Amino acid sequence: MKICVEKGKLLGAIKNVQKAVDSSENANYVHLKAENGIVSLAVCGNLLSIRCKLLAGEAIIEEPGSVFLSVNKLFHCVSLMSDDKLQLQTKGNTLVVSRKKTRMVLDTTTKAPVLEFSDFNEQAVKISISEILLKQLIEDVVYAASADTENNIPASSINIEIIDGTLRMTACDGIQVSRRDVDLKDKVSSDTSAKCMIKKRNLVMIGSLLVPSFDNMADFCIGNMKYGIRTRNIEVVGAILFGDYFNMATLFAEPPSKTDIKVNKEELLAAMKRCSYAIDESSRRPCIIEGENTIKIYAQGKIEVEEELFADITGESFRFGVNPICMENLLKVYPEETVTISFKGSKLPLYVKHGSYTMLLALISIPK
Numbered sequence: 001m002k003i004c005v006e007k008g009k010l011l012g013a014i015k016n017v018q019k020a021v022d023s024s025e026n027a028n029y030v031h032l033k034a035e036n037g038i039v040s041l042a043v044c045g046n047l048l049s050i051r052c053k054l055l056a057g058e059a060i061i062e063e064p065g066s067v068f069l070s071v072n073k074l075f076h077c078v079s080l081m082s083d084d085k086l087q088l089q090t091k092g093n094t095l096v097v098s099r100k101k102t103r104m105v106l107d108t109t110t111k112a113p114v115l116e117f118s119d120f121n122e123q124a125v126k127i128s129i130s131e132i133l134l135k136q137l138i139e140d141v142v143y144a145a146s147a148d149t150e151n152n153i154p155a156s157s158i159n160i161e162i163i164d165g166t167l168r169m170t171a172c173d174g175i176q177v178s179r180r181d182v183d184l185k186d187k188v189s190s191d192t193s194a195k196c197m198i199k200k201r202n203l204v205m206i207g208s209l210l211v212p213s214f215d216n217m218a219d220f221c222i223g224n225m226k227y228g229i230r231t232r233n234i235e236v237v238g239a240i241l242f243g244d245y246f247n248m249a250t251l252f253a254e255p256p257s258k259t260d261i262k263v264n265k266e267e268l269l270a271a272m273k274r275c276s277y278a279i280d281e282s283s284r285r286p287c288i289i290e291g292e293n294t295i296k297i298y299a300q301g302k303i304e305v306e307e308e309l310f311a312d313i314t315g316e317s318f319r320f321g322v323n324p325i326c327m328e329n330l331l332k333v334y335p336e337e338t339v340t341i342s343f344k345g346s347k348l349p350l351y352v353k354h355g356s357y358t359m360l361l362a363l364i365s366i367p368k
Contacts, residue, residue: 001065002089003034005054007081013052014075016234017043019205020050021071030071031114032088032095034061042235043071044114048202050209051114051235067095069108077104117221117228117235124223125162125194127187131216131231137169137180138207140357143329144171144178145200158203159245161195162188162222171200172246176326177349177360178333179252194222197241209234252358254351259315259343263295268339269331271307275299275324286321286364299324318343321364322350330359 014030020043021027027045034040039059042051067090077097078086087098090108097104120126138158146155154172161168165185171178198206206229210218221228228237275287279301288298297307320343330352331339342351349360 001032001034001067002063002087003039003059003061004085004087005039005059007078007083007086009054009058010086011075011078013041013054014071014078016052016209017041017050018071018075019208020045020048022046022048026113028070028072029068029109030074031066031068031111032074033066034059035064035066037061042114046239047199047241048205048236048238049114049116050205051117052209053233053235055233063089065090067108068111069095069106073106077106080104117230117237119237120221120223120226120228124221125188125192126219126221127162127167127184128217128219129167129182129184130214131210131218132212132214133182134218134220134229135207135210135212137167137182138203138210140180140333141169141171141178142200142204142207143333144173144176144359146173147200153241153243154197154245156200157197157241157245158200159195159197160222160227161193163193163195165190165192167220170245170248172251175323175362176330177251177358178330179358181356181358183356196222196227197243197245198227198238199241202238206236209236251360255344255348257315257342257351258345259313259318261291261295261318261341261343262312262314262338263309263341265331265334265337265339267309268295269328271297271305271309272324272328272331274305274307276328278303278305279324281325284323284364286366287324287327288319288321288366290317290319292317315343319366320346320350321366322361323364326361330361333357334359 022045024046027043031042037056039054040051081099084099089096093108095106095108145158155174159170167182167184169180216232219230226237226239278299279285290296295309295311299305349362352359
């Protein structure tokens with residue numbers, strides 16, 4: 001194998017595939033391949049395999065071939081070279097990275113496994129969706145999943161379903177819930193169904209690889225005990241997590257509202273940021289929101305915060321406590337300038353809905 005490639009392009013591709021590195025021994029190795037005018041790098045971890053492609057024009061292939069070697073050594077080797085075009089060439093059991101009179105030699109190894117997108121069979125469910133929309137879907141829900149934990153896989157994962165002609169993503173950590181739906185009725189039949197759970201950490205990694213462009217499409221596939229996402233220059237294949245997700249019917253059974261509160265999103269978000277600063281997160285002390293004709297907000301901790309916001313309030317007077325950081329997260333992904341918050345009662349979560357967005361936030365009891 002012999003290729004020429006710009007340092008910046010190669011280094012970016014290495015950084016992308018390094019996101020698959022985990023405790024797996026195989027994840028220490030990258031598969032560098034040059035064929036059919038495309039240079040690709042791939043790393044396979046326990047739950048995730050990432051392949052990044054350098055397309056025609058981004059690399060020149062003088063001799064096709066492939067090699068396996070340490071991904072970290074390749075990263076350090078390339079990053080230490082001067083900014084310029086680099087030549088990578090296999091010689092025996094080594095890979096030589098060179099530029100003018102500078103040469104760095106790395107040992108290669110035997111073949112390590114890489115999950116391939118092409119391994120999905122005909123029974124797998126596959127849809128096409130714009131890359132920017134898929135990226136937005138991920139960003140809209142991941143905040144509601146908890147940090148990585150082996151004790152509660154559903155809470156630290158995102159549930160993805162293709163059901164009734166809809167792509168649905170749901171995250172729930174027990175305090176907050178976020179769901180997004182995308183209509184796919186023109187792309188899949190209503191009786192097509194598939195689902196999988198993906199670790200929050202892995203889905204965040206995938207989102208960082210996606211390009212925010214309406215022109216680029218992404219193929220999303222579920223089947224063969226794994227899921228896959230393929231775009232113009234990346235392929236990601238991951239193992240499906242097993243276990244039952246939360247009871248959706250119970251989770252989203254919406255009782256009638258006692259009060260609907262319409263308020264400017266940016267004003268409420270700014271108030272929540274001040275409350276988040278005031279309250280030490282470890283204290284679990286709530287931010288108190290109450291009102292009848294206007295909204296009054298209180299927080300006490302490192303400092304005291306008192307706010308009053310104008311709002312359009314329909315229904316009964318209200319008083320409840322929330323985690324201001326969770327409310328911040330919710331408001332950041334809400335798409336409109338005015339947010340409608342439905343108060344169902346002191347023992348039920350707040351509901352925030354708009355079009356394909358559904359978000360819930362558990363209330364916190366107010367200390368007497």
